[in-house]
Amino acid sequence: MLATVQNCMVIALTVLMLAGAVCACIFKDLISAVIATAFVSLLAALFFFLLHAPDVAMAEASIGAALTTAIFVIAIKKTARSEEE
Amino acid sequence: MRSLIAVILLAVIGLGLALCLSDMPFGANHIATAEKAGRHYLEKAPQETGSANVVTAVVVTYRGFDTLGEVTVLFIAAIGLGMVLYRRKKQEGKPPQPASFVLQTGCCFLFPLILILGVYIFLHGHLTPGGGFQGGVIVASGFLLAYIGCADMKIRHRWFEATESLAGSAFVIAGMAGLAAGGSFLMNFMPKGNFNTLFSAGIIPIIYIAIGLKVGAELTGLIANLLERAE
Amino acid sequence: MSFLFENSYYIAAVGLILIGLYIMAAKKNLIKVIIGLSFFETGINVLLIAAGYIRGGSAPIFSHPDMQAGKMVDPTPQALVLTAIVIGVAVLALALSLAVRLYEHHGTLNLRKIRELKW
Numbered sequence: 191m192l193a194t195v196q197n198c199m200v201i202a203l204t205v206l207m208l209a210g211a212v213c214a215c216i217f218k219d220l221i222s223a224v225i226a227t228a229f230v231s232l233l234a235a236l237f238f239f240l241l242h243a244p245d246v247a248m249a250e251a252s253i254g255a256a257l258t259t260a261i262f263v264i265a266i267k268k269t270a271r272s273e274e275e
Numbered sequence: 276m277r278s279l280i281a282v283i284l285l286a287v288i289g290l291g292l293a294l295c296l297s298d299m300p301f302g303a304n305h306i307a308t309a310e311k312a313g314r315h316y317l318e319k320a321p322q323e324t325g326s327a328n329v330v331t332a333v334v335v336t337y338r339g340f341d342t343l344g345e346v347t348v349l350f351i352a353a354i355g356l357g358m359v360l361y362r363r364k365k366q367e368g369k370p371p372q373p374a375s376f377v378l379q380t381g382c383c384f385l386f387p388l389i390l391i392l393g394v395y396i397f398l399h400g401h402l403t404p405g406g407g408f409q410g411g412v413i414v415a416s417g418f419l420l421a422y423i424g425c426a427d428m429k430i431r432h433r434w435f436e437a438t439e440s441l442a443g444s445a446f447v448i449a450g451m452a453g454l455a456a457g458g459s460f461l462m463n464f465m466p467k468g469n470f471n472t473l474f475s476a477g478i479i480p481i482i483y484i485a486i487g488l489k490v491g492a493e494l495t496g497l498i499a500n501l502l503e504r505a506e
Numbered sequence: 507m508s509f510l511f512e513n514s515y516y517i518a519a520v521g522l523i524l525i526g527l528y529i530m531a532a533k534k535n536l537i538k539v540i541i542g543l544s545f546f547e548t549g550i551n552v553l554l555i556a557a558g559y560i561r562g563g564s565a566p567i568f569s570h571p572d573m574q575a576g577k578m579v580d581p582t583p584q585a586l587v588l589t590a591i592v593i594g595v596a597v598l599a600l601a602l603s604l605a606v607r608l609y610e611h612h613g614t615l616n617l618r619k620i621r622e623l624k625w
Contacts, residue, residue, distance in 0.1 A: 197511040204518040211525040211545055220537050227541055230522070234548050237515065242565040243555050243584045244404035245330045248396075249591045250551070252412045257494065257595055258544060260419055264501050265602035266537060269609040273535040274616060281531035285524050292520050301512055302561030306580050313558070313580035321568055329566035329578070333585040345589045352596035356603045404567065408592045471568070490592065497599050501606075 200240065207233040218273050224262040231255045325467030325476040326401040334406065335479045335486075339461035343446060346489055350443070353497045360500055374424055382424025389417030397487030401476040407483040411490025418495040422502065432499065435492040442489035449478050449485070515556040522549030536605045536615040540598065547594045551587045558583035 207230055214226035231254025238247035299305075306313035320332040334342055373379070396403075397410025453462030461478075468475035510517070522545050529542025558580035564573065566581040605615065612620050 197514070200514045201510055204514050204521075207518055208521045208525065211522055214541055214545070215525060215529050215533075215538075220535070223538065223541055227544060230545065231548060234522075234552055237518065237552055238555055241515065241555050241559045242563060242579045243330075243558075243587075244565050244567070245328070245406065245409070246551070246555060246584050246587050246591070248405050248409040249412070249588055250548075252409055252416065253591055253595050254544075254548065256416045257412060257419070257498075258598060260416075261498065261501060261595070261599050261602055262537070262541075264498070265606055268606045269537070269615055273533075273538060274614075278528075278532045281528055284531065285528055288527065289520060289524050292523070296513075296516050296520070299557060301516060301556060302559055304560050306560070313582045314575075316581050317566060317575040317578050327568045329568070329581040330584045330588065333581050334588060338585060342589060345593060348593050349596045352593075352600045355600050359600070359603045359607055403569070404565070406588075408588060412592070412595075494595070497596070501599065501603060 203233055203236065207237075220266050220271055220273055221263065223273075224259055224266065227262070228255045228259040231258065321470065324463055324479060325470060326479050327471045327476075328401055328403070328406075331401050331406050331479060331483065332476075335482050336461060336463055339450065339482070342486070343450070343461075346443065346446065346486065346493075349490065349493055350439075353493050353500075356497055357500050378424055382420050386417055386421040386425070389420065390414055393417060393487070393491065397483055398480065399473070400483040400487075401479045402471060402473070407486030408490055410487040412494060414487070414491035415494035415498065418491075419498050422499065432496060435496045435499075439489050439492040439496070442485040442492070445485040446482055446489070449482050453478070515552065515559070519549050519553035519556055522546075522552065525549075534617050536608065536617060537602075539617070540601050540605065543601070544594070544598060547590070551590060554583045554587050 210226050210230045210233065214223045214230065217223040217226065231250060234254065235247045235251035238244075238250055305311070306317075308314065316329055316333055316337065320326065320329045320337075324332040324336050326332040326335075374382075393410045393413035395410075396405035396413060397407045400406030400410070450461040453464050454460050456462065456464035458464065461482075463477040463479070465477035467477055473480075526542045526545030526547075526549055529545065530539050533539055533542065560579050563577055563579040566578045566584070608620060609615055614620065
């Protein structure tokens, strides 16, 4: 029973993660795309934790969700915000 | 047309990955036999290195040379970023609008706490999850917060460069000391101490402190360069 | 359904890799291409960690005296991925600084309009 609930949770997280990635692909506003990237990174950190890799989960949460987002936002601020066609 | 080619390419790559993964069932015990590296690390690392966290033991001692190469790559990337964004005459842009009082006070209040968390994480790298890389990144994100939030904070590049070079040299010197003590580069020559206490595991905490300081200084300098140098 | 239950981590990893590759191949904006690169990297990290997982294993940390080495997940891919993540952020920062410089030169991030990168 518990295992089934956990499996369903993992599948739901997978769907959320891929949906976040697709959102990052189709958003025209680059800041929104970067926030979707941070969301995907956070879910990846959760995956690492569920796979019993707490060291990697810590690194992914602090780098993927915090530092990478900050670097992207700084770079977008220096360039153009919207993705022109 | 372009996306069609991309989709066909992706289908091929996805099929190849699926074929590779079908050989590798999820969750199978692939390190059951004794000659596998993972099995050796798990069984021998507590006695050989004295570190409770096996991942730390692998990163710092068994694959320590790899880690040295990795911090070198980080260093080269930071230098490359500084070179790409370098400009000879400093042009003063308009000063940024200062943050609100609540935001400034909050950032200045949180900054030392985040530093303490980062230092805690890299000091306890051999006992709990975490280590030099994670702690260093947390320290760097604390500096980023202070840099954005506190208006009167200036990052002194010289200090960060000095910290980074000293930490990098400490890593190499600790490795060389292992060579001098008879043995190999990065040999664990110091006493192992009591298992699962803070003062244990020989040179692992020393090297992880050096890595933490180096990564923290490196990433802070990288972000400061990105914020200041580009117009 | 049991196929999904068995392989959901692999599906997530391969899906991220494919989405990242698609973004890198089909998008014209340079920042979007770098976002695709970061997805690709995250996908490969998830794939490596999922390959090192052993069912019923615990995290490879001897935090308790009666933990057994036989009931732990493989630490080798975790050590690999740990260093790969940190290198990844440095490479991303370098790529973004190049993008900033290109924007200053050409005034656009559209790869089709930047002559030198046309293919």
